[in-house]
Amino acid sequence: MTELHTEGTAINLSLISHTNAGKTTLARTLLGRDVGEVRDAAHVTDLASGYVLVQSGADTLMLWDTPGFGDTARLLDRLRLSGNPIGWMLTQVWDRFRERPLWSSQQAVKNAREQADVILYLVNAAEDPAAASYVALEMDVLEWIGKPVLLLLNQMGPPREDTTDEIMRWQNHLGERGIVAGALPMDAFARVWVQEGALLDTVAPLLPPEKAGAMAALKAEWEDINLARFRASMTALAEALAQAATDRESVRGSTWRDELGSALRAGRGERPETREAMTKLAERLAAGTHSSTDALIQLHGLSGKASRKVLERIAADYRSEEKTPEGAAALLGGLASGAVTGLAADLAAGGLTLGGGMIVGGILGALGGGGLARGINMAKGEDGSVVRWSDDFFADLVGTSLLRYLAVAHFGRGRGEWEEGEHPAFWHDRVRAVVEKHRETIDRLHRDARRMDAGELAGGIDDVMRQMGAQLLIDLYPKAAQVLSR
């Protein structure tokens, strides 16, 4: 490429793979934009195109989406016959439509050779490495190109607790290929930003020395953007939590002792006045959940078509929790499920039915039986009794907020084509553990809520949310510690 007069440095990452491994889908996820064409078939992308991933001043980190390799074995046979394989390949004239696999391979090689600083070689982890023998063949081609290669494992399926086995399986298979500098899981449908950070960390040492400075700046920029997004997400959740913690509703014309008594005794025998008060409380909680989820979706650039899918998934998530109807988790599951299902319906209706009966019905349904006593506290108010959320309920609310964050943060861009169902069960366990660890602080904040307003309380909740969010991400992805400790 002839050098144009440019001030900035461009660092180029080329996504290369066998056809239909999911390059374009991953590019969409990493960029947060719907670029290119996505379809489950061979040779969908036919030209290499570059996109700016991060920009820092004049320096840019570019991501190149390329057409996939195809018919690799025949291509390689011919390449081997030529003294200068890559040179031979680049001088061939193939018909773009009739000899699509060869044309696509040529485009990929061209891009890798001319643009790439680091090649991100994507594999379909759903395949058995031993059977996907094109990988070895394509590694031969990449060796001729001579650029450093990072192995990305796509199509991993739902997030898993431990992906080392999978990584080892592929690394072992590729053996002592000198050019493979590392392997990372990177599912276009279920990856999270800290994994992308790990990718950038792995890329940095592979770059030519003259680009190291630019890379450092770009990495810093990328971290700023993502940390800011993380913090903003926690703040959005904290505000909603502060609202819920300070929220209360007085019950008309009754003494709080009667109410508490009947609620504790039967759980179902509440008077219409109490029920009315609880309905109002639940309505406001639903509205808060709605707006904070919306805020998360906006922050992660998933608005539009994707946001509805996010909501549906969160709802599905809680429904799955409901299957274990024990204690607070069940209560909260039912509650949030009702709320979020309502939200999804609300969204489908263009946001016109906010606070409709469906949401409230879901919440109150969840509060039936023993849940009532656990979920709602009766307190003595100035004129009669007052209902507010209980300590246990609030702690669970914190937990589901974190789960909601995980759901949104992992949501990839391939959703137009497909999506997984429920979130993995181990998330719930991890969240529960983190909340338990911070339980004292949470309870203290909830007690403070009796004498503070939401604004005052939000700061404290925000702090603990950030701690817990960071803790959770580090638990799930140990490499995140580097970024989150900043």
Added chain:
Amino acid sequence: MNRPDGSKDGGAAMTEDDARRVLLVRAIEEEDAAGDLLTKQDRVAAHEAGRAALSGAGAKTGRKGDDLFLARRAEFAAGRLASRVPAIATALRATRWPRWIGWAVPLGAFLIGLTLNELASGRRLDLLAFPLIGMLAWNALVYFWMLVTLVPRSSKGGPGGLSRVLERLARLGQRGFDRATPVSRALGRFATDWSAASASLAAARSARILHLSAATFALGVVAGIYFRALGIEYRAGWESTFLGPESVHAAISLVLGPAAAVTGLVIPDVAGIAAMRWTGADSGLDSGGVNAGPWIILTTATVIGFVVIPRLVLALLAAVKTWRRRDSFTLPERDGFYFRRLLRGAHGRAGQVRVTPYAYHPDAGVREVLSALTQDALGDGTALQFDPPVDYGAEDDWLAAAEFDADDDHHLLLFTISSTPEHENHGAIASGLRDALAVKHPGTLVGAIIDESPFRERFGDNSASSARLATRGEAWDAVMGRAELASLRLDLAASDPEKAQLMEDLVTGKRHPRVIP
């Protein structure tokens, strides 16, 4: 082995009872695909029993040997089934032809003939009236009809109306079954199969009984006349509104002439006939006619010569036909898949299937399931041979070097749906194999199986992954269709009857490639 019909192993291979059991076992095996009634173990044992009969003394080859194998196999299986499910034993019994019909109907006909005279007109033997002339006319009509239908032997038509009635009589023992269970479905099917298969045998049996009954009826009528003639004096005469003595003489000479010639009795001339006319306004008893003695003899001789003897001959012919059909039963759909499948292993050579995985290393579980499905589809003795997997891209070398066995009945390519299908590779091996075998061994059926189990295992079972699986499946269909190879997507994690059915379609060539232009 104790055989209820008493036929010997040395005789013709397939008797009626054999065929009945074969069809019953077929109905059971096809309706009870899961093997709940006749287990896999039973089927193997039955197969062995059939083979043992084949290898015994006087071993038969060819079609007779095949029939012997099928008969003994079914006998074994039916024995096990009948001892387990009473309804099956009942069905076997109920579909047997009831022997009592063979003598009860002719006896009934004789008795009816015998009593017919009691209802007739007193002492008169009316030369021109029923039952004698009527019976002769009826038989003449029957002979004429048989002569007419003899020319275009329509063996395809089912049994006639009467024989259908008889058949229904024979199925009296059958009860209505609840169609929901495999047994009831199988028995329902067996009833249909059997009545179709045994139709021509039933028709022959009916013919035998009807001819015999016609003869006994005629004998009954004659015997009745003699019986009464002992005690009363019959007067023979005639009367007519239109006919004169000349016409009556001509008619009587025509009908009784042959009998007269045989017995030496003389038919009176026209004047004599005229004298026999009943006279008197009220046709009194003694106002005409003559002693009926000679006429009774003439009539009897005529009936025996024209009805009894021919009918007995016809009954005998029908009986011979019945015996022949009973002892050498022709099975319907004898060349159909079920029998071919059973027979593949009969002479020691079971079906042979070769499987070539491409860019896929199927694990032991997958191999086992595929093997089980193939056996379900092709027969218990089917041998499955797995080639070493062909690497992605190695299809040209493999096709060039591959040696094909002419004895391979089927050659299957095995892919995984986790791979993205590519026309240049997956498609190339598919069309290459198809072309190579079409030239070298056109007898080998080629097909492709795309295993869904790795994908399902990884992505779980939910609506999103199903949708993705469907899209990927379409991509595979397109590539296989372009290669013009019949293909089948199967989850090889487990075997079930539905999959075996699909597999059967594939390996029997019922599944056609979706050719995409």
